[in-house]
Amino acid sequence: MLTSKQLRRYGKPLVFGALLIPFVWLVYNWWHLFERVPHDLGFNPQETSNRFSGDWAMRILLLSLAVTPFSTLVRSPKPIMFRRMIGLFGFFYVCVHITSYIWLDLRLNWLELWADVTKRLYITVGMGALLLLVPLAITSTKGWVKRLGSRRWKKLHKLIYFIAPMVILHFFMMRKGFQIEPLLYGFLLVVLMVLRLPVIKRVVSRP
Numbered sequence: 001m002l003t004s005k006q007l008r009r010y011g012k013p014l015v016f017g018a019l020l021i022p023f024v025w026l027v028y029n030w031w032h033l034f035e036r037v038p039h040d041l042g043f044n045p046q047e048t049s050n051r052f053s054g055d056w057a058m059r060i061l062l063l064s065l066a067v068t069p070f071s072t073l074v075r076s077p078k079p080i081m082f083r084r085m086i087g088l089f090g091f092f093y094v095c096v097h098i099t100s101y102i103w104l105d106l107r108l109n110w111l112e113l114w115a116d117v118t119k120r121l122y123i124t125v126g127m128g129a130l131l132l133l134v135p136l137a138i139t140s141t142k143g144w145v146k147r148l149g150s151r152r153w154k155k156l157h158k159l160i161y162f163i164a165p166m167v168i169l170h171f172f173m174m175r176k177g178f179q180i181e182p183l184l185y186g187f188l189l190v191v192l193m194v195l196r197l198p199v200i201k202r203v204v205s206r207p
């Protein structure tokens with residue numbers, strides 16, 4: 001069993017590197033596209049970038065929600081040390097997602113963005129999720145935990161329980177009609193929420 005010190009020393013850089021892989025893939029392929037050499041962005045690179053970054057933002061946000069139940073399952077607080085990094089990576093991919101959309105798709109046309117946010121409901125929901133994520137990202141540092149006090153900080157960070165369903169809704173509405181993928185991610189979110197219920201936690205952590 002690795003000690004907390006070893007996990008901090010080797011585990012953190014490993015997790016950091018792993019979470020960076022999708023971004024490196026994206027940058028690598030855009031670079032190939034500009035160099036006019038074969039790439040994997042397909043015929044519509046903007047759409048591929050939007051979808052790829054959106055998918056990874058959602059996956060990593062769900063992963064950050066999986067840390068606490070995982071910690072209960074393995075009966076160790078050690079996994080918690082990765083939670084902040086994973087959550088911040090989720091926010092980073094959300095930023096890549098909207099940058100890709102506003103820059104590559106809308107060509108920085110802010111009026112068009114406003115029209116999209118007000119007229120396309122799945123974008124309104126996505127924007128709501130993004131705006132709610134901002135205070136969580138800002139207050140993720142130890143300094144902010146101190147400033148707010150642990151109780152208020154925890155209360156604020158409960159916002160993630162609203163944000164995560166909004167992300168699934170954004171995905172579900174964007175895909176239109178019956179599609180299995182948003183439902184699978186929705187199911188995963190329900191499982192992660194159920195594992196947090198005190199009664200389930202008690203059963204899971206029973207010796």
Ligand code: HEM
Nearest residue numbers: 047050051054055057058094101126127129130167171174
């Ligand atoms: C927490 C924030 C957000 C997350 C996690 C997120 C995630 C996602 C996901 C998973 C998809 C579907 C990708 C697929 O079909 O495989 C998607 C699509 C999309 N999202 Fe978001 N999104 C967020 C916020 C936003 C915001 C703020 C905007 C715009 C202002 C936006 C614009 C879009 C667009 C335009 C698509 C469709 C992409 C395309 O078909 O080209 N999203 N997003």
